[in-house]
Amino acid sequence: MNTKQFRKNLRCQQGVVLAAVLMIVLVVTILGVTAINTASLEGKLAHNFSERTHAFQAAEMALRAGEKILEGLTAEPIACSTHPCSCPDIASCNVWNRNALQAESLTHTGSVQSWWEFQDDSWWNDMGATTIPAGSGSTAMYIIEERSFLQNNTQANVIGSGLNYYTVTALGIRKGTGAQVVLQSHFMKRFN
Numbered sequence: 042m043n044t045k046q047f048r049k050n051l052r053c054q055q056g057v058v059l060a061a062v063l064m065i066v067l068v069v070t071i072l073g074v075t076a077i078n079t080a081s082l083e084g085k086l087a088h089n090f091s092e093r094t095h096a097f098q099a100a101e102m103a104l105r106a107g108e109k110i111l112e113g114l115t116a117e118p119i120a121c122s123t124h125p126c127s128c129p130d131i132a133s134c135n136v137w138n139r140n141a142l143q144a145e146s147l148t149h150t151g152s153v154q155s156w157w158e159f160q161d162d163s164w165w166n167d168m169g170a171t172t173i174p175a176g177s178g179s180t181a182m183y184i185i186e187e188r189s190f191l192q193n194n195t196q197a198n199v200i201g202s203g204l205n206y207y208t209v210t211a212l213g214i215r216k217g218t219g220a221q222v223v224l225q226s227h228f229m230k231r232f233n
Contacts, residue, residue, distance in 0.1 A: 089218075089220070092215045092218045093220045093222065095176075095178065095213075095215050095220070096214060096215040096220040096221050097222045098175075098176075099175035099176070099179035099180065099213030099214070099215070100212060100213030100222040100224045101224060102173060102175055102181050102213070103171075103173050103175070103182055104225075104226055106171070106173045106181075107184075107185050107209035107211060108228055110129075111207055111209070111228050111230055113131045114134060114232070116232060117205060117232050118134040118135060118185075119134075119135045120137070120138040120139075120187050121136070121138060122137070122138040124167060125169025126168065126169045127169035128171055129171045134185075136186060136187050137184060137186040139186070139189065142168075143156070145160065157210050157212075157225070162180060162212065162214055162221075165182050169184075170182040170184045170212070171183055171184075178215060178217065179213060179216065180213070180214040180216060181212070181213050182211070183210065183211040183212070184209075184210050185207055185208070185210075186207060186208045187206075190203055190206070191204045191206070204229050205230050205231070205232060206229055207227070207229075207230065208226070209225065209226050209228055210223065211223065211224045
């Protein structure tokens with residue numbers, strides 16, 4: 042092979058090397074941008090999970106507080122059907138009358154959403170929900186509803202002989218992010 046042709050081939054190959062290097066740089070750049078976006082998304086997911094966990098803990102605290110009030114009662118609480126209706130302690134415990142809050146449910150596109158599925162904390166406050174301390178950055182409140190009374194068969198003629206059923210609905214909200222969790226429990230109590 043002569044020298045002229047060698048130099049010509051060498052010049053053609055230099056352009057190929059440049060194109061290959063540029064392709065490698067492009068691929069590495071795309072991989073780097075993708076990795077940064079993935080890390081950013083994972084950070085957001087972790088933050089949201091943390092906020093929801095705090096809201097869940099606040100709701101659970103409120104749920105337990107409502108159950109504790111019911112557990113300590115020695116007489117049936119007064120049932121009310123107008124707001125505000127609250128049960129902050131054993132001495133002044135009022136519970137919502139059976140199905141009184143169902144009017145607050147929403148019918149939307151053919152399906153019914155129960156009141157606890159869409160109401161915000163201002164609605165809960167207006168209704169008299171009992172707020173409890175839930176730590177910094179969280180709000181926790183609960184509402185107690187009367188569900189039913191099941192009379193004992195063996196003591197059918199004795200007034201108050203039976204089981205009272207209640208539903209405690211708790212809301213936990215994380216301030217700032219608005220993460221919220223609603224929990225419910227059903228509670229049975231015998232008043233004799």
